[in-house]
Amino acid sequence: MRIQIVLIITVLLISGQWLYGQTSVSGKVTSNVGEALIGVNISIVGTYNGTITDENGLFDLEVDDLNGKELAASYIGYKTQVIGLDGKHKYLLIKLSESVASLNAVTITAGSFAADDKQRASVLEPLDIYTTAGSLGDINGALKTLPGTQSASDDGRLLVRGGAASETSVYVDGLLAAKPFTSKVPDLPSRGRFSPSLFSGTVFSTGGYSAEYGQALSSVLVLESNDVAVEEVTGVSLMTVGGDLSKTWCTKNRSTSLSVGYMNLAPYYALVNNRLDWTKPGESESLNFMHRKKFENGGLLNIFSNAEYGNRAFNTILNDEKASIENQNGNIYLNVNYSLPLGDKSLLKSGVATTYNNDRQLAGIHRTQENEVNVEGRVTFVTQLSDGIELKTGISDAFTNYEDHYNQIQGETNWNGRYKDHIIGAFAEPEIKITSRFAVRPGVRYEYSTYLEKQNLSPRLATAYRLGKESQLSLAYGQYFQNPVADYLKFGSDFQYEKASHYIMSFQTGSLRERLLRMEAYYKDYYHLVTYTRGSHPYDGSYKNDGFGYAKGIDVFFRDRKTFIGTDYWISYSYIDTKRLFEDYPVEATPDFVANHTVSAVAKYFIGAIHTQVGAAWTTASGRPYHQPGDTDFMSRKAAIYNNLNLNLSYLTQIAGYSTIVHFSISNVLGSKQLVGYQTIANYDGGQDYLMPLLPDIKQFVFLGVFISIK
Amino acid sequence: MKTIVLLAALFVSVLTMANDYEETMKINVAKLEKSTSLNEMNQLAALFMRISDVEKNEWLPSYYASYAYVRTTHFMHDADSIDTALDQAQVLLDDLLKAKPDESELHVLQAFIYQLRITGAMSGYKYSSLSNQSLEKAEQLNADNPRIYYCKGNNVYHTPAMFGGGAEKAQALFEKAKLLFEAQSQKNELLPHWGSYHNEVMLQKCLAEK
Numbered sequence: 005m006r007i008q009i010v011l012i013i014t015v016l017l018i019s020g021q022w023l024y025g026q027t028s029v030s031g032k033v034t035s036n037v038g039e040a041l042i043g044v045n046i047s048i049v050g051t052y053n054g055t056i057t058d059e060n061g062l063f064d065l066e067v068d069d070l071n072g073k074e075l076a077a078s079y080i081g082y083k084t085q086v087i088g089l090d091g092k093h094k095y096l097l098i099k100l101s102e103s104v105a106s107l108n109a110v111t112i113t114a115g116s117f118a119a120d121d122k123q124r125a126s127v128l129e130p131l132d133i134y135t136t137a138g139s140l141g142d143i144n145g146a147l148k149t150l151p152g153t154q155s156a157s158d159d160g161r162l163l164v165r166g167g168a169a170s171e172t173s174v175y176v177d178g179l180l181a182a183k184p185f186t187s188k189v190p191d192l193p194s195r196g197r198f199s200p201s202l203f204s205g206t207v208f209s210t211g212g213y214s215a216e217y218g219q220a221l222s223s224v225l226v227l228e229s230n231d232v233a234v235e236e237v238t239g240v241s242l243m244t245v246g247g248d249l250s251k252t253w254c255t256k257n258r259s260t261s262l263s264v265g266y267m268n269l270a271p272y273y274a275l276v277n278n279r280l281d282w283t284k285p286g287e288s289e290s291l292n293f294m295h296r297k298k299f300e301n302g303g304l305l306n307i308f309s310n311a312e313y314g315n316r317a318f319n320t321i322l323n324d325e326k327a328s329i330e331n332q333n334g335n336i337y338l339n340v341n342y343s344l345p346l347g348d349k350s351l352l353k354s355g356v357a358t359t360y361n362n363d364r365q366l367a368g369i370h371r372t373q374e375n376e377v378n379v380e381g382r383v384t385f386v387t388q389l390s391d392g393i394e395l396k397t398g399i400s401d402a403f404t405n406y407e408d409h410y411n412q413i414q415g416e417t418n419w420n421g422r423y424k425d426h427i428i429g430a431f432a433e434p435e436i437k438i439t440s441r442f443a444v445r446p447g448v449r450y451e452y453s454t455y456l457e458k459q460n461l462s463p464r465l466a467t468a469y470r471l472g473k474e475s476q477l478s479l480a481y482g483q484y485f486q487n488p489v490a491d492y493l494k495f496g497s498d499f500q501y502e503k504a505s506h507y508i509m510s511f512q513t514g515s516l517r518e519r520l521l522r523m524e525a526y527y528k529d530y531y532h533l534v535t536y537t538r539g540s541h542p543y544d545g546s547y548k549n550d551g552f553g554y555a556k557g558i559d560v561f562f563r564d565r566k567t568f569i570g571t572d573y574w575i576s577y578s579y580i581d582t583k584r585l586f587e588d589y590p591v592e593a594t595p596d597f598v599a600n601h602t603v604s605a606v607a608k609y610f611i612g613a614i615h616t617q618v619g620a621a622w623t624t625a626s627g628r629p630y631h632q633p634g635d636t637d638f639m640s641r642k643a644a645i646y647n648n649l650n651l652n653l654s655y656l657t658q659i660a661g662y663s664t665i666v667h668f669s670i671s672n673v674l675g676s677k678q679l680v681g682y683q684t685i686a687n688y689d690g691g692q693d694y695l696m697p698l699l700p701d702i703k704q705f706v707f708l709g710v711f712i713s714i715k
Numbered sequence: 716m717k718t719i720v721l722l723a724a725l726f727v728s729v730l731t732m733a734n735d736y737e738e739t740m741k742i743n744v745a746k747l748e749k750s751t752s753l754n755e756m757n758q759l760a761a762l763f764m765r766i767s768d769v770e771k772n773e774w775l776p777s778y779y780a781s782y783a784y785v786r787t788t789h790f791m792h793d794a795d796s797i798d799t800a801l802d803q804a805q806v807l808l809d810d811l812l813k814a815k816p817d818e819s820e821l822h823v824l825q826a827f828i829y830q831l832r833i834t835g836a837m838s839g840y841k842y843s844s845l846s847n848q849s850l851e852k853a854e855q856l857n858a859d860n861p862r863i864y865y866c867k868g869n870n871v872y873h874t875p876a877m878f879g880g881g882a883e884k885a886q887a888l889f890e891k892a893k894l895l896f897e898a899q900s901q902k903n904e905l906l907p908h909w910g911s912y913h914n915e916v917m918l919q920k921c922l923a924e925k
Contacts, residue, residue: 045761050769052739056761078764080803131841234851256855257817298816517798615875663879 029089030064031096033057033077041079041100049074049086070094081109081440102440104392109440110470114478114510115212115524117150117561119205126516127563134200136606137621138650138671140707143196143206144185147225148623149604151524151559151576152210155623155646156597158680158698160193161185163597164210165528166555166582167222167504170489174225175217177306177341179357180402181227182378186312187333187363191280191320192701197312197335202292203227210559211526212480212508215431215447215464216384216396221486221504221530229308232296233259235715241265243709244272250292257298265290267314280701281319283328288314303344306355310337322685324694327368334362349388356381369414375407376490392437400429406490421494425455427487433464441470453487455497460485475513482506488534492547500549503531518566528555533586538686553584553592573607588686593639596681599625599646615656622649628681633693643681649673664712671705678703736770740779740905747783748909753790759783764807774815775905781807782824782909788831801828819857820907825849826866843870861895862907864888865914872917886921889914 033044040061047054048067057063067073070089075096078084082100102109119128132146139145144162148155154163161169174184176198185194205228217224233252241248250263269285295307317330341355359378365371384398404425411418433447447464464482471477485501492499507527514520533551557580565572579601585592594600602625610617627642635641652669672678678700685694743762750756760783767776784804788797805828812821829846833839847870853863868888874880896911 043757043761045764047765047768052762052765052769054761054765056757076768080806129841234848234855254855302816658879661879 027068027070027091027094028064028066029070029075029094029096030062031098033061033063033079033098033100035082036099036101041082044077044079044082044100047076047078049076081105104437104440109437110443110468110476112435112443112445112466112468112478112480113476113512113522114466114468114480114508115506115526116207116209117147118207127520127522127561128206129516130200130204130206133203133206135608135617135619135652135654137619137652137669138623138648139200139621140669140705141199143198143200143203143225143227146200147206147208149574149576149606149621150208150210151561151578151602151604152557153578153602154597154599155602155604155625155648156680157646157648157678157700158193159188159597160195161188162223162225164223165526165557166553166580166584166595166598168595168597171220171222171486171504172225173217173220173223174227176227176308176337176339176357177229177355178216178226178353178384179339179341179355179382180359180378180380181337181339181357182359182376182380182404183335183337183361184225186314187331187365189316189329189331189365190322190367191329191696197310197337198227199292202229202294202308204230210524211506211528212464212466212482214396214445214466215433215449215462215482216398218429218431218449218451218462218484219402219427219486221484221502222528229294229306230296232257232298232304233261238714239263240712240714241709244707245269258296260295261293263292265292269316276702278701279699279703282317283319284315284317284330286314286316288312301344303342306339306341306343308337308339311335322368322694322696325368328366329368330364330366332364334360336360351386353384353386354382366413369412371411371413373409374490375405377403377405379403389434393434395432395434397432398430402427402429404490406494408490408494423455423490423493423497425453425487425493428452428454443468451485451501453501455493456487456499456501457497458501460501460503472513474515475511478508478510478512480506480508480510488549492534495547499534499547500532502533502549505529505531516563516565518564520561520563522559522561524559526555526557526559528582530554530584530586533584535586536588538588538590551584551586551589553582553586555580555582555584557581570612571607571609573605575606576602576604578602589638591638594629596628596630596639596683599628601626617654617656619652619654620649624648625680630682630695631684633684633695643679644677646678646680647674647676648678659710659712662712662714664710667707667709667711669707672700672703675704736766736773737905739766740775744779744905747779747786748912750786753787756783756787756790760787760803774811774818777807777811778820778824778907781805781811782907785824785828785831794834797831801831804828817856819853819860820862822849822853822856823860823862823866823907826853826863830866830869843874846870859895859899861892861899861914862910864892864895865910865917868892868914868917872921882921882924886918889918889921893918 033041035041042057042059044057045054046063046065055063055065070091073089074086075089076084076086077098077100079100081103083103085098085100087096117128118126119130119133133143134141136146136149147153147162152165156163159169162172163169164172174181184197186197188194207226209224213224233254236254237252239250246267248263248265252259252261266289268287273282273285290312293309297305313334315332319326319328337359339357343351343353345351357380361376363374380400380402382398382400386396388394406423408421429451431449433445435445437443445466449462452459462483462485466480468476468478484504488499488502508524510524512522530553532549535548535551537546560577563574580598582598583592583594604623606621608617608619625646627644629639630641630643631639632641650671651673655666657664680698683696683698685696687693743759746759760780763776763780763783767780770776781804784800787800791797808824815821826846826849829842832842850863850867853860868885871880871888872882872885892914
């Protein structure tokens with residue numbers, strides 16, 4: 005060894021160029037496929053000496069001495085190459101290959117729609133969520149203009165790719181939000197509880213989602229709440245249906261916001277024709293509290309909480325009889341999470357989310373009181389194993405304590421149901437970028453339910469292959485398990501997990517900045533869906549897990565911000581073919597919440613001269629199937645085509661020097677009938693089932709709001 | 716003994732080759748304000764990146780590399796090239812923000828990048844609010860940084876008077892920036908000091924519109 009060093013030094017000294025000589029090295033840098041790379045940084049390692057390649061990829065560099073030195077060629081998005089110089093080879097041909105961390109590197113997108121400024125795979129922007137006409141400040145409103153969802157204005161929740169509303173789970177900052185929607189009462193849609201302005205990122209997966217999440221047969225919606233606020237602001241909102249006050253305080257690396265809201269539909273209902281006969285138009289009070297703190301060690305504490313109390317009462321027609329419906333709901337959500345970076349490459353996230361929900365409902369003579377507590381605790385560890393490999397692992401426990409009390413207001417019948425369940429979950433999922441073009445994300449999730457006393461193991465796999473600069477092909481597969489809903493579990497624990505398998509193939513081309521096209525084909529199989537005997541009382545023990553079904557279809561999304569100056573629009577088309585045997589279906593049939601064809605178009609145009617954004621959202625869906633009691637063939641009829649056009653205007657102005665947005669919107673501009681379908685209501689008293697048309701309470705909804713921010 | 720001699724020899728050689736960080740930085744930071752071509756600016760960006768590769772404990776070389784990429788956009792006309800250059804600047808800035816989240820200058824540079832992303836009314840709303848957020852953060856960290864008010868002035872100047880913008884409101888910000896620029900001119904020349912020239916240009920523009 006020592007001799008070698010001496011030898012090298014001697015050679016260096018003899019060559020005489022060690023300290024004084026000047027020589028040059030030149031060459032050409034190309035990509036793997038031979039195209040010249042312009043602006044590549046050529047440097048002599050350990051020195052400032054260097055240059056960049058010209059428009060032909062050529063460089064010429066003066067060096068004191070070549071021997072023993074190393075030359076590095078580095079270029080953003082490419083792997084840096086270091087070449088030892090020996091003094092003999094003075095012309096170098098360097099080929100750089102793309103780095104897996106490249107800006108253009110492939111990202112796995114199958115099945116998911118992201119609205120996030122930070123994510124390059126986004127197809128929406130956070131603002132889109134609340135500037136979509138017809139969404140009325142409801143996150144779901146905008147998501148329902150994406151392909152794969154049913155427009156289902158009668159439900160309000162997300163019905164994804166043939167799945168029922170209960171098959172979508174919502175997460176806030178990675179933790180379960182067990183009751184993200186207001187209570188569903190007969191004949192009225194529910195709404196999302198959380199205001200879209202609380203979130204800066206949204207990922208909506210219509211299938212094939214990551215092993216990080218479970219307990220959702222169809223879809224997950226992952227919301228990321230706002231970062232530490234940096235601006236003190238007071239917000240005042242005045243709306244035709246209520247008002248809202250908010251305040252944000254901040255200091256360095258810490259912010260706290262509080263908002264209180266009050267809604268009352270009575271004044272508005274006094275002016276319009278309602279289909280329902282309201283005795284107590286919806287009234288609600290809400291409180292939202294958020295606190296964020298960044299610590300010296302890089303840790304970030306997030307507290308997100310929301311409390312709401314609402315009540316309403318109306319008369320409607322059920323089973324040909326006038327029935328009064330009353331609902332009172334109290335809900336508290338508290339999400340506390342903390343993330344801590346461990347070194348450069350790892351992140352530890354932990355948190356607990358608690359939901360308390362109390363629902364009292366009276367429908368005719370049926371009185372129910374439901375109490376539910378959900379607590380999810382989670383620890384997730386993310387680490388960068390190497391340049392292209394990121395591993396995510398985690399454990400979670402989701403606890404449910406459910407109580408239901410039922411009685412008839414005239415009569416003796418009463419019933420109590422109760423269950424407790426811990427769903428313990430564990431997952432591991434590496435995301436491997438094999439090259440800058442090809443990424444694989446295999447995952448596995450394990451779950452054990454203490455109530456069902458059963459376990460499940462679900463494999464997941466997603467891959468993406470970049471075909472060109474802006475196009476890629478993605479595939480996803482996964483098995484998904486979910487406990488049956490509380491409405492069944494309250495009758496006993498003798499159930500299995502319901503199960504779905506997803507197979508997804510997706511192609512995407514273009515960019516959000518200009519034009520973007522995504523086409524996705526999918527196939528889903530359903531197993532072990534809960535069934536019960538038609539017409540039997542719900543608590544007589546006829547439940548089985550022998551249902552099944554399938555869903556297959558094509559989703560197309562096209563967004564264009566380039567063709568028409570100042571105009572941004574997107575068009576979604578979904579085709580679905582699905583049948584299932586579940587609930588009380590006698591045979592496999594297309595469920596009454598599914599339309600085979602759905603088209604949505606959203607357009608936004610900014611008129612600079614009058615500081616106004618005009619938006620329109622149009623949805624049309626083919627008729628949904630329904631069953632006319634007495635028919636021999638089940639679900640053999642179809643409702644008429646559904647058609648809805650919403651318009652909105654947002655006018656930016658100032659009131660007393662404070663920036664203000666005046667928002668006006670009107671639903672169903674064309675005044676069409678808005679019948680979305682019919683629902684068959686079982687008659688447990690021996691008579692014929694009843695068919696209820698699904699119509700909105702108000703044919704055209706007009707909204708006016710003034711939002712002032714005081715800074 | 717032989718080993719010690721060898722080590723000493725190597726040590727000396729390293730010293731003679733050692734780069735004079737301060738001097739090189741001084742010369743090239745000065746060049747940033749004088750460059751008149753895209754190629755020169757790209758060469759500077761590359762040089763700052765090379766310096767940053769050697770001086771791993773310094774944040775300024777990488778900061779100036781990012782700033783130089785931002786400045787290259789002044790010589791560009793097509794939206795794609797501008798976006799690519801800003802992407803390059805952003806990659807460097809992201810790493811810096813991770814390492815030094817409390818450095819006011821980094822948030823100003825972030826705000827500057829957001830401003831340059833504005834291409835029309837639609838992107839205007841998004842990026843001007845992102846830019847303002849970064850500037851608020853920068854102000855929280857160091858309210859005496861003149862570049863905050865220079866950038867704020869730019870945002871306000873380009874916002875219609877209806878929404879609280881306009882030359883008159885911008886003028887106050889440019890004036891504040893000017894006072895701070897003057898107060899800080901004596902400090903370390905390696906620390907960021909860009910903006911005073913353009914601030915003056917903008918201030919004169921505001922005065923002329925009166």
